[in-house]
Amino acid sequence: MASVEISGLRKLYGSVVALSDINVSIPSGTFYTLLGPSGCGKTTLLRTIAGFHSQSAGDISVDGRSIGHLPAHQRDVAMVFQDYAVFPHLSVRDNIAFGLKQRRIEANEIRQRVDQVMEVVQLGKFAGRMPHELSGGQQQRVGLARAIVVRPKVLLMDEPLSNLDAKLRVDLRAELRRIQQDLGVTTIYVTHDQEEALALSDVVCVMEGGVIQQAASPLDVYLRPANRFVASFVGSNNFIDVERSGAEAALKCGSEQILLDLPNQHSGDVVCAIRPEDITVIPGKQGSATDQSEISIPVRIKEVSFIGREMEVFGTTEQGEILKSVSRSDPSVIDLPLDSEAQFRIERHNLSFFEKEALGGRIG
Known part of the structure; x- marks a missing residue:
């Protein structure tokens, strides 16, 4: 588990301000959701934490260690993407093991860790299958397993359920919450789906115009919205x-x-x-x-x-x-x-x- 601190973060694209003065404190083990409409800055913030974008100002720290200047592969964070991003030519087991092999972990430990993670995400009986033999929900579990098997300090998730049908989204979000609580990993999750945010999160951070409008518990955000935008976006009014x-x-x-x-x-x-x-x-x-x-x-x-x-x-x-x-x-x-x-x-x-x-x- 690890805490995350973001201080004075800004991201500019030329004269366009994508993120403005972002200050966030996320305690260890928290499920922290970035919620907002398209273009509000939530995915830009997530990808900046991941190291895929460089910030224009400010810093990011994990467990008190500044990572804002580090390349993505040195930040000890893992990302689960919207489009699954599984390797079509690798089996479920080999997909999950990929990151461990890149880190040159010993074969016995790779086998043990992959077995453990497949049990957590309930994919054990699919270990030998290829991605095209899996449903969308199962492919997303492969992506999740591949991210958590490397034991990151922080797990980042970019709208991972958006490509699934409505019933499967509800089923899988319950599984995501169970897995996150079992592992205790600090998770930063991006969605535009307010119901998903309320159901999953310890903290909901509502963004608009590259600015945090409110960050609070799901109950507070819904019952005591900080401003008119939050009141109109979270639920209806x-x-x-x-x-x-x-x-x-x-x-x-x-x-x-x-x-x-x-x-x-x-x-x-x-x-x-x-x-x-x-x-x-x-x-x-x-x-x-x-x-x-x-x-x-x-x-x-x-x-x-x-x-x-x-x-x-x-x-x-x-x-x-x-x-x-x-x-x-x-x-x-x-x-x-x-x-x-x-x-x-x-x-x-x-x-x-x-x-x-x-x-x-x-x-x-």
Whole structure:
């Protein structure tokens, strides 16, 4: 196991800033996920740690030893790639043993370590098979085994599940987490899949524009997003403009206003964020919420989608905003007629507030 420290890291491509002032501290044994949309800098950061890219400024340390100036093969890190990167002309056993042979490890030790790793990744009965005889998930396990058999201090994984079908991705991510915990190896994992990041990680690091927007536990990132970007990227959110009149703040819903108690009496432009799963759909025109702990937004039903264990209901407010609710499948919701009236009911403690700009910070 090894800790990783990244300080003041910058990466420039000419005048383009790919990474800006990256500071990260990863304790030993942590599963640390870099999450963000395409072009946010997550893969650039991973490949810079690996030594495939050189940084323009800053440093990278593993267990207190600076590696930022070292070539990739001297950094004691291993990479698992998106496209498996297995050698088509080598058997499973020979693929896994390749890195050990390059390091001139003795044959008996190679055999023992390969046997141990094949047991960990559950490939023992496939030792003599060629890659074309394996499924995509099995090939990815070969790539993982080849990386961990050399016993790296840090394991790097670049979207390793993205080429697999949905069910296999879910199955294999559970295996990845089990293997990582069994080995205790510090792992830095890149993905754009938020569900994958939440399920696997000790820490989720959300990136955008080459900058870390938030790094925290999966629960904190989801329930307490640091800014509007994180709130919109991790899970989904409905955003409604908050209207201001003097000291009062309100949501305008139809002919009435819902007064809000903004934290810290913030004076700038603000949006209210509501998670779809926090909205209860009440068919018909039930009027305003009578309980002061709730708000009720009148809508007209625009769309109802059955997606298995959940229902998605889209409603349009009188201002033309489209709000989304997600709930367990409910026959009364499935049968909601399009363009019928309904109420979207939300408990006030589930409302969040952010500065209006795209990267606007959380208020309160």
